[in-house]
Structures are given as structure tokens and as C-alpha cells.
Amino acid sequence: MDSRKSIEECRENFPSLKRQRKGKPPIYLDNACTTMVPRQVIEAIQEYYTEYPSCSGTRSRHWFAQEVSERIEGNSGKGIKGPRRIIAEFINAGSEKEIIFTMNTTHALNMVALGFPFQPGDVVLLTDKEHNSNLLPWLKLQKTGRIKVDFTVPNEQDDFDLDAFERKMKTDRVRLVSMAYTSNITGYTIPAKEITKIAHQYGALVLLDGAQTAPHQTIDVQNLDVDFLAFSLHKMCGPRGVGVLYGKKELLGQNPHEEDEADHVIAPVIQGGGTVANSTYHYYTLMLPPYRFEAGIQNYPAQIASGVAVQYLQQIGMDRIREHEGSLNHFLTEELINRYGDTGWFRIIGPQNASQRGGILTFEVKRPNALGIAAELSEKNNVMIRDGVFCVHPYFNEKFGQEWTRPISHSEHRMVYRVSCYFYNTMDECRIFLETLDEIFKERGYI
Amino acid sequence: MQEAVTAYYQKLLKTGFEHIGKLENASIFLETFGEVSPVCGNTDDFLYLYIQVVNNIIFDIKYQCISDPITNVTIEILCTLVKGKTLDEAALIKEDAFSQFLGCKDELLREKAKFLLELLGRGIIRYKTQTA
Numbered sequence: 412m413d414s415r416k417s418i419e420e421c422r423e424n425f426p427s428l429k430r431q432r433k434g435k436p437p438i439y440l441d442n443a444c445t446t447m448v449p450r451q452v453i454e455a456i457q458e459y460y461t462e463y464p465s466c467s468g469t470r471s472r473h474w475f476a477q478e479v480s481e482r483i484e485g486n487s488g489k490g491i492k493g494p495r496r497i498i499a500e501f502i503n504a505g506s507e508k509e510i511i512f513t514m515n516t517t518h519a520l521n522m523v524a525l526g527f528p529f530q531p532g533d534v535v536l537l538t539d540k541e542h543n544s545n546l547l548p549w550l551k552l553q554k555t556g557r558i559k560v561d562f563t564v565p566n567e568q569d570d571f572d573l574d575a576f577e578r579k580m581k582t583d584r585v586r587l588v589s590m591a592y593t594s595n596i597t598g599y600t601i602p603a604k605e606i607t608k609i610a611h612q613y614g615a616l617v618l619l620d621g622a623q624t625a626p627h628q629t630i631d632v633q634n635l636d637v638d639f640l641a642f643s644l645h646k647m648c649g650p651r652g653v654g655v656l657y658g659k660k661e662l663l664g665q666n667p668h669e670e671d672e673a674d675h676v677i678a679p680v681i682q683g684g685g686t687v688a689n690s691t692y693h694y695y696t697l698m699l700p701p702y703r704f705e706a707g708i709q710n711y712p713a714q715i716a717s718g719v720a721v722q723y724l725q726q727i728g729m730d731r732i733r734e735h736e737g738s739l740n741h742f743l744t745e746e747l748i749n750r751y752g753d754t755g756w757f758r759i760i761g762p763q764n765a766s767q768r769g770g771i772l773t774f775e776v777k778r779p780n781a782l783g784i785a786a787e788l789s790e791k792n793n794v795m796i797r798d799g800v801f802c803v804h805p806y807f808n809e810k811f812g813q814e815w816t817r818p819i820s821h822s823e824h825r826m827v828y829r830v831s832c833y834f835y836n837t838m839d840e841c842r843i844f845l846e847t848l849d850e851i852f853k854e855r856g857y858i
Numbered sequence: 859m860q861e862a863v864t865a866y867y868q869k870l871l872k873t874g875f876e877h878i879g880k881l882e883n884a885s886i887f888l889e890t891f892g893e894v895s896p897v898c899g900n901t902d903d904f905l906y907l908y909i910q911v912v913n914n915i916i917f918d919i920k921y922q923c924i925s926d927p928i929t930n931v932t933i934e935i936l937c938t939l940v941k942g943k944t945l946d947e948a949a950l951i952k953e954d955a956f957s958q959f960l961g962c963k964d965e966l967l968r969e970k971a972k973f974l975l976e977l978l979g980r981g982i983i984r985y986k987t988q989t990a
């Protein structure tokens with residue numbers, strides 16, 4: 412083991428993991444939804460509210476405002492690195508000016524959808540497993556007639572089909588490719604570099620929904636050559652209510668008058684305080700990016716704490732995080748397949764090989780009254796996983812049929828459950844999950 | 859779940875859920891849904907209950923549902939208890955009848971039974987009002 416923190420040492424940093432209910436600790440395996448928060452992040456938020464709870468120095472010039480600004484934009488003289496720079500380095504952006512703070516991934520994706528200068532007839536290409544956050548903004552635009560939405564289809568192994576994708580690029584008038592970098596159902600990460608290369612060959616830009624990627628693996632936006640990337644801090648040990656939109660500098664605009672920008676530049680959707688350099692009763696001139704996209708008072712404590720969260724992950728090491736999650740997923744996959752793989756009613760969704768699923772393991776239980784297992788796991792042993800369709804309704808409606816939630820026969824009952832690991836989870840926790848699940852299956856007469 | 863409830867549920871899994879089905883033109887149709895938040899698509903539990911009344915007697919009763927096992931056990935018992943009874947007799951059934959049916963006292967079973975009996979009671983009142 413190197414000098415970096417061990418998993419046990421990391422766990423010590425998480426107050427929520429030290430709680431007990433019925434004399435038992437929490438076993439939190441719902442990390443694809445939201446992760447736990449380390450003490451360092453909590454302290455950064457607390458420090459803002461305790462020490463300098465004011466606006467930033469872009470608005471006021473006083474002592475507290477200067478302190479807020481220093482913590483967000485950094486102060487090299489004092490050795491303070493701001494979250495914008497920390498995040499820029501984390502994803503290897505060319506400049507911290509390419510980092511826009513948003514409320515979350517959904518907000519960031521909507522900013523591109525609503526701000527992109529689409530022409531009638533433009534196509535936006537998605538995968539078949541997009542979260543509603545990367546589906547609804549496009550469907551809404553389609554309703555207005557501004558764009559057409561189309562989907563790529565995976566191959567038989569449920570992997571991304573680059574040939575099928577290229578065929579779409581050839582035949583459709585694709586202006587933007589907008590895809591989940593890592594699926595929140597299957598954990599599968601698409602070949603983003605190859606996709607971007609092909610998209611660019613056909614003149615399209617690429618937006619990646621990195622909500623399930625940024626917390627779990629290294630992202631290098633310059634190497635990928637991706638145009639936009641969105642992600643949320645609440646899935647990476649950070650505060651809630653803060654996300655990031657990365658955009659290449661040339662796509663964020665440099666002109667004070669948005670109407671004079673080139674036809675590939677996104678316009679700010681929400682405008683107001685903080686976004687303008689000047690305004691009269693008749694016109695306004697915009698600030699440069701990223702500020703033109705950050706309207707109104709910002710979530711300063713969350714922005715400051717987001718830098719702390721990213722540094723915390725860097726301290727552990729993204730490669731190490733990925734490796735640890737992978738080993739847990741391998742163990743869980745092997746155990747579940749050994750126990751229930753031959754039953755005919757248990758099935759892992761997505762690639763069967765755990766190494767393709769990061770820390771995510773989603774499975775279907777097709778047995779009478781398959782609902783309620785997540786609640787029972789929590790009730791029995793504080794094991795927290797997720798059930799439902801994970802905000803990807805179309806995928807399951809297509810796969811199971813529109814009426815799958817209202818079956819006539821008990822033989823058609825099914826439910827989907829998702830286990831998602833992070834670096835602070837342990838093999839022992841996985842074992843307790845497996846034992847508790849087994850107990851529930853036995854009680855229900857499934858085995 | 860108590861052992862008797864689990865055992866009964868497992869018996870149903872093996873022998874089949876006797877009252878599952880749908881009745882066209884049911885005299886009384888009742889439906890209820892779970893309270894699970896639909897945000898992000900947590901699919902909820904549901905119950906459709908179909909009752910055929912002939913000469914004031916519950917001639918047939920069927921249901922469709924997805925629920926937890928104990929609720930499904932309770933629904934099956936309800937169907938067994940009320941089938942063949944007059945509406946007035948059915949309306950007089952109490953939660954204790956469910957415990958007696960299984961030969962065990964289970965608080966959760968009692969809660970579920972109370973809920974279903976209230977649902978049935980509302981359906982009977984509505985039917986009587988409509989056919990009066």
C-alpha cells in the first residue's frame with residue numbers, strides 16, 4: 412500500500428457511515444444516485460457560513476467578498492487554488508474559464524440544449540439509455556420543430572456500436588451528439604474518444620453527460636476532444652446543488668453581443684445579475700465566459716466545497732477508485748451469477764462482464780411481487796440500494812412493454828434493482844448485501 | 859413476516875394465486891396504488907379488485923396486483939373470505955378473521971386487512987347507492 416489513504420482511513424472521514432440503526436451501521440450502495448460526504452467537504456461549507464457568508468468579489472469589494480472570491484477563483488499569492496481551477500485540472504480542461512458552475516448535470520445539459528444555435532432540421536443523436544435529463548430537453552426542442560431527435564442502437568452484447576453510429580452520422584443531419592458517457596443503468600462507458608472523432612468528421616459537436624463517469628474514472632477532455640461535458644458534484648462526495656458544464660473556449664463565446672457570435676457558440680439561457688458588463692434601457696453587453704452563464708447569486712459554499720471534494724478524490728486517486736469499485740463489482744457479479752444465474756428469473760442488465768460496468772450492477776427479478784426488495788434490504792440490515800427505472804423510463808418501457816408495471820399475470824411481475832459501489836464500500840458490506848438478499852429471496856419463496 | 863404468513867405465501871407460489879384474474883363487467887371495481895414517489899420511476903404497487911354481485915351475493919371476485927408478499931396474502935384471504943357471502947355479511951368481516959384464517963397474529967397482516975376491508979366497505983356502499 413502506498414502513502415495514500417487506505418479505504419478504512421477514508422471511511423473514518425464520513426460521519427454518515429458511522430451512524431447506527433438497530434445496532435447496525437449503514438451499508439450504502441446507492442452511490443450512482445448520490446454519494447456520502449466527507450468531513451472535509453462539510454467543514455468547507457460550514458466555514459463559508461461561519462466566516463464569510465457574503466457574495467463574492469465580482470459584486471462587492473469588501474473583506475468578506477474578497478475572501479469568497481479568493482476561495483472560488485483562487486489566489487496564487489496566498490497559495491489558494493480555487494475550485495474552478497481544481498476542476499479544470501481534474502478533467503484537464505485548457506483553461507479554468509471553460510468551467511461553468513451549474514446547479515447540477517440536468518441544468519448543465521439544459522444550458523446546451525436551450526443555448527445551442529440549432530437550425531430547423533438539425534438532428535441531435537442520443538443513445539437508447541439516456542437519463543431523462545439528457546432526453547427531455549431534446550424532446551422538448553423537437554416539439555417546437557427546432558430539431559429532430561434520433562437514437563443509436565447498441566450491438567447484441569449491449570455495447571456501443573460504432574459502425575451503427577457512423578451510419579447514423581452519414582445519413583442524418585446530426586448537429587450534436589449528446590450521450591451518457593457512462594450509463595446509470597448498466598455502468599457501461601461508451602468509447603467517447605472514437606465517437607467524438609467520428610462526430611467531428613461529420614461536422615457535429617459532442618456533449619457528454621458525465622454524471623456517472625466523473626466520480627469514477629479519469630477524464631481528459633482535451634484528449635477526448637469532446638466539446639461539452641456535464642457532471643454533478645453530489646455524485647462525487649461533493650455538495651448537493653452544484654454541477655459543472657465544461658465547454659471548449661471557442662464554443663462559449665467571446666463577443667459582448669451574443670447576436671454577433673459565430674453559429675456554433677452557445678448563448679446564455681438565463682441572464683441577469685452577474686452576467687452583464689453593462690446595460691442600458693435598450694441593450695446589454697455580456698461578461699466573458701464563464702460568468703455570462705452564471706446568473707444571479709451563486710451557491711458559493713457549494714462551489715468552494717466542490718473543489719475540496721475533487722481534491723479529496725484526487726488524494727485517493729481516480730485509478731485506485733476505479734480499481735476498487737471494479738473488484739467489488741466482480742465479487743458481487745460472480746456471487747449473484749453463481750447463486751441465481753440458473754434460476755431463469757434473475758438477470759444482470761447490461762454487459763455480463765463486471766469489468767465493463769464500473770461500480771454499477773443492475774439486476775432484474777422476474778418473480779411474483781418482485782417489488783419492495785430494496786425497502787426490505789434497508790429494513791433488515793440497513794442495506795441501501797435503488798429500485799425502479801432510474802429515470803430511464805423509455806429503455807424499460809421498450810424492453811418490457813408499456814404495460815409492464817400493470818401486468819395481469821403474476822408470471823409477468825418484475826422489478827429492477829441497482830447496486831452501485833464507491834471507494835468507501837467494502838467486501839464485508841457486499842457480503843451482508845448478498846446474505847440479506849438471499850434471506851429475502853428465501854422468505855419470498857423464490858429459492 | 860411471521861412464519862405462517864411466509865408459509866402461506868410460499869404455498870400460493872407453488873399452487874398458484876387462486877383469485878388472480880380480471881372480471882369483465884364487474885359489479886364493483888376497486889383500485890388502489892402505492893405511495894411510492896414516481897420521481898425517477900420508482901414503480902409503485904397497485905391493486906385492481908373486481909367483484910361480481912348476483913342477487914346481493916358476491917358471486918365471484920378476482921384481482922390483479924403487484925405488492926409485497928404480505929399484502930398479496932391478505933388480498934387472497936379477503937377473496938376467500940368474502941366469496942359466496944352477501945354484501946352485508948362481507949361488510950361485517952373484521953381484521954381478526956384474517957388472523958384466524960392463518961392461525962397467527964401478525965400486526966402487519968392486521969394493518970393490511972384493515973386497509974382492504976375499508977376499501978371493500980367503500981365499494982359495497984357505492985354499489986348499494988348506485989343500485990338502490
